[in-house]
Amino acid sequence: MGGSMLDKAAVILECFSPSGGPYRLSELSERAGLPKPTVHRLAGDLVRLGWLERSGPQYRLGAKLFELGSLVPHRLDLRETALPFLQDLFEATRETVHLGVREGMEVVYLERIHGHEALRLPSRIGGSLPLTCTGVGKALLAFSGPELMEEVLSRPLPSLTPYSITDPTRLRMALEKIQVSGLAYEEQEAALDVSCIAAPVFAGGTTVAALSVAVPRSRFSPAQLAPAVRTAALGLSRVLRGSG
Amino acid sequence: MGGSMLDKAAVILECFSPSGGPYRLSELSERAGLPKPTVHRLAGDLVRLGWLERSGPQYRLGAKLFELGSLVPHRLDLRETALPFLQDLFEATRETVHLGVREGMEVVYLERIHGHEALRLPSRIGGSLPLTCTGVGKALLAFSGPELMEEVLSRPLPSLTPYSITDPTRLRMALEKIQVSGLAYEEQEAALDVSCIAAPVFAGGTTVAALSVAVPRSRFSPAQLAPAVRTAALGLSRVLRGSG
DNA sequence: CCATACTGTTCCGTGTCACGGAACAAAGTT
DNA sequence: AACTTTGTTCCGTGACACGGAACAGTATGG
Numbered sequence: 001m002g003g004s005m006l007d008k009a010a011v012i013l014e015c016f017s018p019s020g021g022p023y024r025l026s027e028l029s030e031r032a033g034l035p036k037p038t039v040h041r042l043a044g045d046l047v048r049l050g051w052l053e054r055s056g057p058q059y060r061l062g063a064k065l066f067e068l069g070s071l072v073p074h075r076l077d078l079r080e081t082a083l084p085f086l087q088d089l090f091e092a093t094r095e096t097v098h099l100g101v102r103e104g105m106e107v108v109y110l111e112r113i114h115g116h117e118a119l120r121l122p123s124r125i126g127g128s129l130p131l132t133c134t135g136v137g138k139a140l141l142a143f144s145g146p147e148l149m150e151e152v153l154s155r156p157l158p159s160l161t162p163y164s165i166t167d168p169t170r171l172r173m174a175l176e177k178i179q180v181s182g183l184a185y186e187e188q189e190a191a192l193d194v195s196c197i198a199a200p201v202f203a204g205g206t207t208v209a210a211l212s213v214a215v216p217r218s219r220f221s222p223a224q225l226a227p228a229v230r231t232a233a234l235g236l237s238r239v240l241r242g243s244g
Numbered sequence: 245m246g247g248s249m250l251d252k253a254a255v256i257l258e259c260f261s262p263s264g265g266p267y268r269l270s271e272l273s274e275r276a277g278l279p280k281p282t283v284h285r286l287a288g289d290l291v292r293l294g295w296l297e298r299s300g301p302q303y304r305l306g307a308k309l310f311e312l313g314s315l316v317p318h319r320l321d322l323r324e325t326a327l328p329f330l331q332d333l334f335e336a337t338r339e340t341v342h343l344g345v346r347e348g349m350e351v352v353y354l355e356r357i358h359g360h361e362a363l364r365l366p367s368r369i370g371g372s373l374p375l376t377c378t379g380v381g382k383a384l385l386a387f388s389g390p391e392l393m394e395e396v397l398s399r400p401l402p403s404l405t406p407y408s409i410t411d412p413t414r415l416r417m418a419l420e421k422i423q424v425s426g427l428a429y430e431e432q433e434a435a436l437d438v439s440c441i442a443a444p445v446f447a448g449g450t451t452v453a454a455l456s457v458a459v460p461r462s463r464f465s466p467a468q469l470a471p472a473v474r475t476a477a478l479g480l481s482r483v484l485r486g487s488g
Numbered sequence: 489c490c491a492t493a494c495t496g497t498t499c500c501g502t503g504t505c506a507c508g509g510a511a512c513a514a515a516g517t518t
Numbered sequence: 519a520a521c522t523t524t525g526t527t528c529c530g531t532g533a534c535a536c537g538g539a540a541c542a543g544t545a546t547g548g
Contacts, residue, residue, distance in 0.1 A: 003507095003533090003534080004249065004289065004535080005249045005250055005505095005506065005507095005535090006249060006250065006253055006286075006289050006293065007289075009250055010293045010295075014312075016312070016315055017311060017312065017315060018315070020316075020320065020478070021317070022317070024524080024525090025524070025525060025526095026525080034508095035507085035508050035509080036508085036524085036525080036526090037507080037508055037509080037526080037527085037528095038507065038508060040525075040526070041506080041507085041508095042250075042506095045248065045250050045251075047250070049250065049254045050253075057524085057525080060316075060318075061312060061313075061316045061317065062316065063311065063316065063319070063352070064349060065312050065313045065316055066314075066316040066370055067313070067352070067370045067371070067372075068257055068258075068261065068305060068309050068313060068370075069305075069309045069311070069312060069314060069370065070259070070310075070312075070313060070314015070369045070370025070371070071261060071262070071264040071305055071315075071370060072304075072306065072309055072310040073266070073304050073305065074304075075307070075310050076264065080330065081502085083357060083358060084359050084360040087357065087358075090331065091335060097345020103307060108307070110390055113327060113331065114328065114331075115328050115331055124314070125314045126310055126311045126312075127311070128311075184543080191358055192415075234370070246508080247504095247505080247506075248535095249505095249506090249535065267495060268495080268496090269495080269497095270494085270495060270496080278537095279535055279536085279537050280495095280496080280497090280537085281497080281499095281536080281538080282535085282536065282537065284496075284497070284498095285535080285536085285537095301495085301496075380514085444528095
């Protein structure tokens with residue numbers, strides 16, 4: 001473990017997650033826990049391959065990774081078929097729209113579209129967050145079977161804000177409400193002053209994704225948003241059913 | 245060259261570009277030009293790292309690559325700030341919208357948004373095409389300095405369709421028109437039955453990107469589209485000027 | 489049912505090339 | 519100018535990547 005050259009390269013690349021920011025050789029060496037000459041050599045190789053880029057003393061992730069990452073098949077397909085529905089949802093609400101899938105005990109965001117307003121959020125395309133703190137996550141969790149739900153509920157619940165639900169009993173009740181209504185609500189559990197409403201996307205009998213719309217708390221009006229989110233999720237589910 | 249373990253791993257991963265489709269061990273071995281046991285061992289390592297995924301006998305690109313690829317900084321920043329303008333452009337035209345940057349003698353697409361209509365195009369997020377055959381490419385080429393233009397014009401011009409411009413003289417004239425008008429037109433040069441109109445995006449005195457709208461030939465009406473494309477490109481340029 | 493032609497996998501002796509401490513150079517800091 | 523930290527080169531050692539060969543599964547078809 002931690003032996004081969006590939007492992008070391010992977011450790012170096014993962015130093016850039018999630019911050020992505022540029023690092024210098026020494027910082028990389030420290031973060032990766034590898035001796036400096038080793039990082040020097042490997043980073044040089046990675047630059048040669050286009051997986052890292054170097055400007056002066058700064059290393060950053062390279063273009064080749066973007067190219068390869070864009071080809072990851074399951075991600076690509078879902079994103080492509082979902083995009084029109086996300087567009088519809090955006091146009092209907094003019095708010096920030098998300099598409100996410102479950103990966104283990106986390107939600108990974110595949111797409112995120114928004115208008116000119118900033119809306120500071122912890123979500124990022126390709127980034128992951130706890131299932132329990134976000135609208136998309138709760139929608140996924142509520143419809144991914146009781147085993148996973150119990151598994152998640154049995155562990156300490158992470159929190160992103162003071163409003164994140166950390167009490168298993170409260171979370172269980174919330175999830176049951178979601179199962180009944182088919183819609184997940186979230187208020188300031190992922191970011192302060194942001195509320196969110198999400199709906200699951202089904203295909204072939206299982207939950208494959210969820211989409212959501214996030215809005216500033218002041219503008220949050222569930223009655224307006226709920227139908228749009230539900231419509232988009234159902235539309236996407238229908239198309240996925242047809243092709244998959 | 246072709247020596248170290250990393251190089252071999254890179255060769256294997258690049259087998260998935262641009263088709264992305266799943267491959268079996270033997271196919272990988274052949275495509276990569278590496279002996280079967282070697283690919284077996286390396287692919288196993290790559291799976292362990294999350295760079296590849298394996299379902300039965302099929303190998304495909306893994307989730308970790310998507311995650312890392314989404315963090316590539318220059319790409320991420322530009323995409324994020326451009327998105328609202330792409331949305332505007334999409335809403336104004338309701339047609340397929342592209343954002344691309346130049347990389348060497350090719351255009352790389354960073355974003356591509358569209359509605360429910362399919363519109364078969366060779367462009368793909370993360371994918372690259374010749375500068376000379378696409379609207380975005382021609383816009384980038386026309387505003388990337390005379391050295392690059394001459395360099396490109398001095399080489400054989402690739403073609404994606406029978407309508408792609410392969411005559412250097414004709415291309416030079418087209419580029420000069422683009423320089424004057426600030427808009428690039430393209431008709432069926434990248435895909436049959438698809439026309440396109442593109443505009444460059446400037447920041448800090450250089451051309452950093454271009455955006456375009458692609459429409460079925462039957463619906464192509466430059467007078468409608470040109471102002472929208474120009475507006476979006478100028479808006480994005482202004483914001484980039486402010487923050488870059 | 490066995491022959492045939494593939495696949496994917498394990499084995500293992502060989503030799504290469506990755507390794508990282510140490511020494512050096514370059515660039516800041518006080 | 520003395521000192522600290524960073525980036526880079528060197529090189530002897532030994533771990534481990536290598537891939538041919540042999541084996542084991544799995545589809546085709548006589």
